[in-house]
Amino acid sequence: GVYKIVPVKERHSLSLVWQVPSQMDHWRSKPCDYLSHLLGHEAQGSLLATLKERGLATTCYVGVDQMESKSSHAVLLFGASLTIKGMQQWQEIVTLVYQYIAMLRHYVISDGGLPDWIFQELKQIHQVSYNYQDEEAPEDLVENL
Template sequence: MDTYGYSYNNPNRMSLAALGNQSLDELQSFVIKSFKEVQNKKLKKSKYPSDPYGESKRKTICYHVPVNESRQLTINWVIPNHRELYYCKPESYLSHLIGHQGDGSLSSYLKTLRLTIELIAGENQWERVLYIVYQYLAMLRKEGPKEWIFNEGKNINQMEFQFEEKGQSRYIDQV
């Protein structure tokens, strides 16, 4: 490991995944041999601010001139830590609703108004698109979560997992 690695990464802050066509015993032996010299300094886990941007950096509009022709409106939000809600996946629920393209969806409405082709457009009337997006979010907040929507997302995820095609071994990077 380099200097940065020794300064910030320690076994108590790290995880390791190993993938190979060797037996589990062989993989384990290889990992132990390769990493036994890494000393555990028992550093405290890093604490990160719950709001890394602060109030002053929010509500910022950034304009840029793309190298290639691109007409795109991107909205980014700072979402509070919700690790304790990991199993109910609130971000997936919201993502499912915002990205949904069926009748009555945000995407469908913006397409009807000819403001978007996909849910990443809106060059000429971006302020109107933002207004509609935030009106939609306000409606979702007012109505609260719906069990049937949660179950729909859960069922889609289960089917994707169950019928997922076997991928490349690179998958381990994503774990």
């Protein structure tokens, strides 16, 4: 469903939320990491670049929430900070998001997978995150493993 909320602050945003299967069984391949990374990418030709070029959005954010470690599902969230024009044409943004997802799906199904640079980029991001992570209390670290 579509919900329009009256804001407390003058902020315009759009959120799309999908329930997806639990990612626990996909800990090696991390499909939602790929989807999050590509939906939130800022390079030329990306979804965000297109939204900016059309004057519809200024930023976007994408993430996955596993809910609980034993949960049967996860939640994938796409959010965008919209311009006034973007608020008026929010349906176009939703269409562009789904078109972008369809394009990614085409790559995976028809073209034998995503280009290797995507894997390399994600690998580097995860390595940097690991190398510079905040110290965690031992009991929290064990629980998260």
